[in-house]
Amino acid sequence: MPDLNLLITLDVLLAEGSVERAAKRLHLSPSAMSRALARLRHTTGDPLLVRAGRGLVPTPHALALREQVSRLVQEAQAALRPAQAVDMAQVERTFTLRTSEEFIECFGAALLRRIAQEAPDVRLRLLSKTDKDTAPLRDARVDLDIGVVDPSAGPEVLTQALFRDRLVGVVRNGHPLSRGTVSLRRYAEGQHLYVSRRGQDRGQIDDALQALGVTRQIHTIVAGFATAIALARDTDLIASVPERYIAQRNELFCFELPLSLPTFSVAMLWHPRLDADPAHRWLRGCLREVCGP
């Protein structure tokens, strides 16, 4: 069994790129740190840091290890941190959340009320979610991401499902589709709105239709569900939006899509570094309450 303390040493050495600075940070003498580096070299079978002038430069193997080691150390620290209770009434903190506008429209007000009940000095910075990049979670620019779970998010982030949702069709009240059954033929014959944040021009509905040998005409592509709803309200265009989002609106006619689509899971994602953080844990609990059934 290798000495796992060496992980901490390696993390600091790779972060500092210097035996002397790493020694300072871990309150060791430079000689002790140099010896620790020698042990790391022996254990990993790689020089890790090699002399370049007066300093040290990392080997390719060290560069490849850097993120993994950093993550492991942070996770270990989180796991060993005592789970102390926190008085949220005393906590002054701003959490940065990244999520879609429709999530905020559905749950934002309830979330703020829930937070204010217990933590009057906790504030939220709400950023719009334009991609699934997990880098902002990793480098602490974002505390919590909320969105549809992407299996490719990788093991680097932790996720917890908030609720399941599905797409339903939406048209203005009085639209021809609001009378009678919405058959596959009637649905496909209409003019459609397609919501794409990343500029695609077709999506899973089109794929599902194609599998049934049908195509629909996408008349307009928009970047968000709010825009789609605004347009559907005042035109004959047909939108497809998440059911939870449309549930609170009665100015539109809502119908089951005449095709079977998989449901999707809306989840929160966070970095392991924050997993044991009591205030972050509390915030996650608030979200679960607000989004709960």
Place this chain on the structure above:
DNA sequence: ATAGAATCCCCGTCTCACGT
């Protein structure tokens, strides 16, 4: 000359086997 890494030597601590 200087700064920083590596090495040598010595010391303290811990583990383990062994004897009482």
Place this chain on the structure above:
DNA sequence: ACGTGAGACGGGGATTCTAT
């Protein structure tokens, strides 16, 4: 169960090596 000694290991200080 307890004490003891050998050996491993890791730390610090002094010194050496190397590049600037």
